[in-house]
Amino acid sequence: MTVFVFVDMEGISGISGSDFVKTDGRLYATGRRYYTEDLNACIRGCFRGGATAVIARDGHGGGNHVLWEDLDGRATLVQGPTGTVRLAGIEECQALILLGYHAMAGTRGALLEHTYSSASIQNMWLNGRPVGEVGIDAAIAGDYGVPTVLVTGDNYVCREAREWIPGVMTCEVKQGLGCQAARLLPRETARRMIEDTTAEAVRRHAGIEPLRVARPVTIRREMIERGAVPSRAESAAFHIVDGRTYETTAETVERAFFG
Numbered sequence: 001m002t003v004f005v006f007v008d009m010e011g012i013s014g015i016s017g018s019d020f021v022k023t024d025g026r027l028y029a030t031g032r033r034y035y036t037e038d039l040n041a042c043i044r045g046c047f048r049g050g051a052t053a054v055i056a057r058d059g060h061g062g063g064n065h066v067l068w069e070d071l072d073g074r075a076t077l078v079q080g081p082t083g084t085v086r087l088a089g090i091e092e093c094q095a096l097i098l099l100g101y102h103a104m105a106g107t108r109g110a111l112l113e114h115t116y117s118s119a120s121i122q123n124m125w126l127n128g129r130p131v132g133e134v135g136i137d138a139a140i141a142g143d144y145g146v147p148t149v150l151v152t153g154d155n156y157v158c159r160e161a162r163e164w165i166p167g168v169m170t171c172e173v174k175q176g177l178g179c180q181a182a183r184l185l186p187r188e189t190a191r192r193m194i195e196d197t198t199a200e201a202v203r204r205h206a207g208i209e210p211l212r213v214a215r216p217v218t219i220r221r222e223m224i225e226r227g228a229v230p231s232r233a234e235s236a237a238f239h240i241v242d243g244r245t246y247e248t249t250a251e252t253v254e255r256a257f258f259g
């Protein structure tokens with residue numbers, strides 16, 4: 001079986017603020033190392049749990065932060081922007097892991113909470129329910145019939161994952177103490193937990209249902225800035241709600257997401 005691992009940076013163990021996750025941040029070089037090391041722990045867990053192949057998606061920002069020379073040589077790696085395909089290669093996979101994720105925009109107390117862009121998106125909804133990256137990405141995998149088996153990150157994203165995805169396993173590597181603060185587990189403990197919960201989640205994958213949502217699918221975005229709402233001329237699929245808010249409706253989550 002093949003496992004897709006989507007790795008984001010904010011929920012990686014050892015990362016406690018934006019200096020680690022911005023390419024011009026003071027601690028970015030350290031952040032990249034932690035990111036690659038959590039990914040390696042997850043890849044080890046995948047193979048221990050019965051995977052025969054792993055597709056790792058370098059998913060933070062521009063998608064080019066993994067230190068390739070340090071990556072477990074058994075995984076293939078997807079880097080860079082992939083246009084209107086969120087999970088390139090997911091159709092080959094039987095399970096999705098969301099590694100190093102963060103809570104949705106506005107989650108009080110959560111480390112580095114945001115939804116896709118802290119600069120532009122205030123809030124998102126999927127079929128009327130407030131949603132973050134965990135819910136959207138799990139539902140896109142659901143378009144392909146693939147279950148999300150594990151989410152790792154702080155206590156807030158783990159709670160959000162359990163609310164959205166019945167049966168998902170979670171691995172809490174830190175406690176959020178605000179947007180730029182966290183209490184971190186010891187390094188060895190965090191990495192061992194990631195490897196062990198990954199192995200267990202991969203073993204259980206056939207018993208976890210893909211996240212399915214009602215169709216057609218409507219995604220609403222409330223933007224931070226006035227003028228960020230696209231004009232209806234850009235796509236007939238856009239429904240403009242007000243000066244900061246618009247919706248897109250489509251047959252799949254992925255198409256509603258990309259408009």
Ligand SMILES: [Zn+2]
Nearest residue numbers: 008009060061
């Ligand atoms: Zn990120």
